Amino acid sequence: MTEPVDLMRFYREQMQHESGLMLARLNALISSQAFLVIAYSTSMGSANGRWHEPFAMLLPPTLALLGLVLAFHARLSIVAARAAANRWRQRLTQAIREHAELAPWRDEADDDELAWGRKAGEVFARRAPIIFMTGWVWLLLLPVFLRQYA
Numbered sequence: 001m002t003e004p005v006d007l008m009r010f011y012r013e014q015m016q017h018e019s020g021l022m023l024a025r026l027n028a029l030i031s032s033q034a035f036l037v038i039a040y041s042t043s044m045g046s047a048n049g050r051w052h053e054p055f056a057m058l059l060p061p062t063l064a065l066l067g068l069v070l071a072f073h074a075r076l077s078i079v080a081a082r083a084a085a086n087r088w089r090q091r092l093t094q095a096i097r098e099h100a101e102l103a104p105w106r107d108e109a110d111d112d113e114l115a116w117g118r119k120a121g122e123v124f125a126r127r128a129p130i131i132f133m134t135g136w137v138w139l140l141l142l143p144v145f146l147r148q149y150a
């Protein structure tokens with residue numbers, strides 16, 4: 001039978017692993033979005049004043065659509081990693097409840113403070129892709145409006 005301390009270590013390692021995956025995915029999202037924004041702005045800058053040419057109507061919207069799709073898929077993977085980490089956290093909490101000898105190893109910080117910090121991180125991780133998707137929708141439509149009103 002597994003010792004409670006070994007079980008606790010295992011759960012913490014799994015939580016750390018899933019949190020690391022979520023952070024890596026969030027970092028990849030932000031990096032990819034940065035490169036796409038640079039490419040988008042460069043293509044828009046080169047099309048300035050020539051909105052009726054095919055280049056102006058093909059490349060920027062394609063880049064915006066790519067950014068939108070990447071943000072959507074990144075959001076799915078970020079939410080999945082966060083959910084997995086939360087499942088491991090629940091298992092750890094249950095193990096601490098079932099095994100009184102684990103109580104001293106519990107984090108001594110205020111639980112409300114820990115919950116607030118964790119929630120703030122989760123909110124950022126969940127909302128960053130949505131913010132990018134919103135921006136890309138606007139940028140997807142921008143060349144159409146510029147062509148129509150220029």
